[in-house]
Amino acid sequence: MYISREEFLKRQKERQERASNFQxxxxxxxxxxxxxxxxxxxxxxxxxNQEELYSDIFPTHQVTIDGKFRRVKCLRENYNSPLSDCPLCVSGTPVSERFYIKLIEYTRNEAGEIEITPKV
Ligand SMILES: [Zn+2]
Structure with a gap:
């Protein structure tokens, strides 16, 4: 199969865009x-402060979307909020806490310099 140079370049560009989107x-x-x-x-x-830390702890539900397990945030503001705020709570789907704690890690590289890396 032969394709023109323009067509080749167009396809190459699309491939590169797909690859970078994936990354x-x-x-x-x-x-x-x-x-x-x-x-x-x-x-x-x-x-x-503690309030900022607490804002990264939140209840989630595990659900199946298109055959894949996904974790979604519970729609209730907090545990005192009415169950009716979240359809998954109403349906009895279990809630589990998730913590995504932001921190900064300090490591020393081969040159002996301190490197600062954000982590979750
Ligand atoms: Zn819920």
Whole structure:
């Protein structure tokens, strides 16, 4: 099959756009973890006060969308809000707390310089 140069360049551009869109969908901030028992890290929690921290703790429901498990935020403002605020609560779908804690990790690179990396 032969295609023109213009067609080739057009397809190449589309391919590159698809590839970069795909990359953009990945997490922009990586997850913090301590892999081995006894591992240590120097971190700073990225909050000014407890209220800011609490705002990153929220109830979620696990649901199936198009055959895939997804976690969605409960629509109730807090536990004192009426169940009727959230159709998933009304249907009896269990709620589980999720924490997405923002922190900054400090590591030392090979040159001995301190590197600062945002993590969740
Ligand atoms: Zn709910």
């Amino acid at each position: 953009n969908q990945g997490p922009r901030v990586s997850y913090f973890s301590l892999k081995e028992d006894g591992d240590e890290a120097v971190v700073r929690f990225a909050y000014n």
